[in-house]
Amino acid sequence: MGLSKIYSVFLVACAAPALLRAAEPTSVDADDVAERQALAVDEHCEVGAEDGACALSALQMRSLKQQTAEVEEAAATLLGASDRWGYCSSWMCASYQKGLPCQCNEGCKSHGNCCQNRESICGATSPSPPEESMEPVHAAAAPVSGNVYGHPTPGKSYPQHPGFTLMLVEEFEEPIDLDTDPIWTWSDGGLIEGQIRFVKDNIVFRDGKMCVEVRDEPAINPQLCSAAEVADIPAKKMTSGEMRTRYNMFRYGRYEARMKAPSVQPHNTKVNGNYVSTMFVYRDAKYKHWREIDFEITGDSTGSVTTNVLSADNTVQWRAGIQETVHHTMSFNDRADFHDYAFEWTPNKITWYVDGEKIREYTGGHVRIPDLSGKIMMNMWMFDDCALFGGPDIWNNRYPMHSEYEWFRFYKWNGDNQYPCGGMTTGCLTPDDHYLAKNNPCDGIAQEGLKYGQPPCSTHCR
Numbered sequence: 001m002g003l004s005k006i007y008s009v010f011l012v013a014c015a016a017p018a019l020l021r022a023a024e025p026t027s028v029d030a031d032d033v034a035e036r037q038a039l040a041v042d043e044h045c046e047v048g049a050e051d052g053a054c055a056l057s058a059l060q061m062r063s064l065k066q067q068t069a070e071v072e073e074a075a076a077t078l079l080g081a082s083d084r085w086g087y088c089s090s091w092m093c094a095s096y097q098k099g100l101p102c103q104c105n106e107g108c109k110s111h112g113n114c115c116q117n118r119e120s121i122c123g124a125t126s127p128s129p130p131e132e133s134m135e136p137v138h139a140a141a142a143p144v145s146g147n148v149y150g151h152p153t154p155g156k157s158y159p160q161h162p163g164f165t166l167m168l169v170e171e172f173e174e175p176i177d178l179d180t181d182p183i184w185t186w187s188d189g190g191l192i193e194g195q196i197r198f199v200k201d202n203i204v205f206r207d208g209k210m211c212v213e214v215r216d217e218p219a220i221n222p223q224l225c226s227a228a229e230v231a232d233i234p235a236k237k238m239t240s241g242e243m244r245t246r247y248n249m250f251r252y253g254r255y256e257a258r259m260k261a262p263s264v265q266p267h268n269t270k271v272n273g274n275y276v277s278t279m280f281v282y283r284d285a286k287y288k289h290w291r292e293i294d295f296e297i298t299g300d301s302t303g304s305v306t307t308n309v310l311s312a313d314n315t316v317q318w319r320a321g322i323q324e325t326v327h328h329t330m331s332f333n334d335r336a337d338f339h340d341y342a343f344e345w346t347p348n349k350i351t352w353y354v355d356g357e358k359i360r361e362y363t364g365g366h367v368r369i370p371d372l373s374g375k376i377m378m379n380m381w382m383f384d385d386c387a388l389f390g391g392p393d394i395w396n397n398r399y400p401m402h403s404e405y406e407w408f409r410f411y412k413w414n415g416d417n418q419y420p421c422g423g424m425t426t427g428c429l430t431p432d433d434h435y436l437a438k439n440n441p442c443d444g445i446a447q448e449g450l451k452y453g454q455p456p457c458s459t460h461c462r
Contacts, residue, residue: 149424164254164411171407175205187242188440189228195238195384197222202241209404212380214240216399225457227438230285232457242379248284248433249420251373252413256342258406261297261334265398269335274387274394275299275380277403279341283374285436287451290315291370293350295341299391303330307352307360311368324367326360338406346413373419373433
């Protein structure tokens with residue numbers, strides 16, 4: 001249930017504290033990783049793009065027009081021909097151009113990867129490449145062998161799962177630039193009932209892991225409006241982070257993360273406290289179609305895991321009957337070591353696994369199985385001092401506190417012919433997929449749609 005997806009019924013006063021409470025491997029070729037970085041494309045700032053001012057940079061404006069055709073046209077213009085990969089522009093003749101699947105330099109002959117019109121464009125000359133633009137751009141998604149996107153380890157073999165195809169891998173071996181990555185970004189949201197505000201700096205990449213940190217300090221000069229929450233968020237005394245995908249483009253498939261819950265106090269994994277450490281899929285924004293499938297690790301015990309499925313329409317606040325929740329007590333200490341958390345989502349069934357063992361299967365009921373695409377999210381948050389969710393012993397918490405993710409993988413269900421869009425573009429997304437789907441002030445995504453018939457609050461990249 002991460003974030004605003006929490007029970008609004010918990011807004012009651014803290015009047016009763018006593019009640020609180022692997023199969024065959026798929027090989028990823030190392031040469032493909034090095035060779036097949038796709039071309040990054042950007043747009044320019046337009047007057048009137050947001051609140052009548054040309055306040056956004058080319059980086060931030062990139063996603064205001066989502067049509068794949070426009071991206072392809074821009075790429076073709078950059079290369080000087082109508083075919084994105086089949087032709088040379090003069091500056092490509094000089095040297096090897098990293099990231100392109102065909103080349104125009106002399107070396108392409110020996111490698112057998114020359115572009116179609118190399119001879120007519122380049123001839124015997126080797127013009128100099130143009131000066132590199134100083135404007136930041138979103139890197140394009142980089143497919144490797146088998147169209148695996150993200151940042152897989154070159155040469156590593158990944159498990160296969162019948163009926164599913166590996167499509168996205170994050171190994172977290174190197175930092176991900178969450179301002180320019182084509183798939184991932186960050187959230188500026190915050191749980192209204194909780195005590196944290198999400199900021200980019202609390203998503204930290206170190207030692208081959210992605211860490212989400214909770215710090216006992218307020219955000220520095222935060223904007224009142226949250227783009228992700230599409231609401232004003234009052235000042236919070238603490239900060240945390242949420243790493244999420246940019247678009248509502250993930251649906252049926254297998255979602256996996258190897259993660260470790262936070263220690264409530266340093267060097268002591270047995271002290272209980274208050275936290276919610278997550279991996280989930282969420283339909284953003286909730287104001288039309290609230291859809292959610294969760295893994296939540298909570299601070300009330302060393303093996304406390306919650307699985308959720310939620311489905312509701314035109315529902316702003318949580319109410320009884322919109323979700324099915326099961327609490328699980330694992331036999332291990334989830335703070336002491338990493339464990340694999342996965343769920344498989346198909347049209348007729350959701351199955352949750354821990355370390356490869358099935359712990360729950362849901363085939364429908366009064367809460368229907370979600371059928372709309374969503375965003376992948378990983379975050380950590382705390383409730384307020386009432387500690388109505390995440391563990392009652394909030395006074396034990398010591399900060400900073402952090403959860404760790406060793407890797408994440410998404411396997412597409414082979415029966416889904418729409419999501420994700422081909423090439424991890426946005427070409428298959430519907431207007432409803434774009435509804436109020438902005439993540440943070442600087443993601444370059446337009447906040448499309450009305451909230452209660454009125455324009456949503458606005459944010460500004462700074």
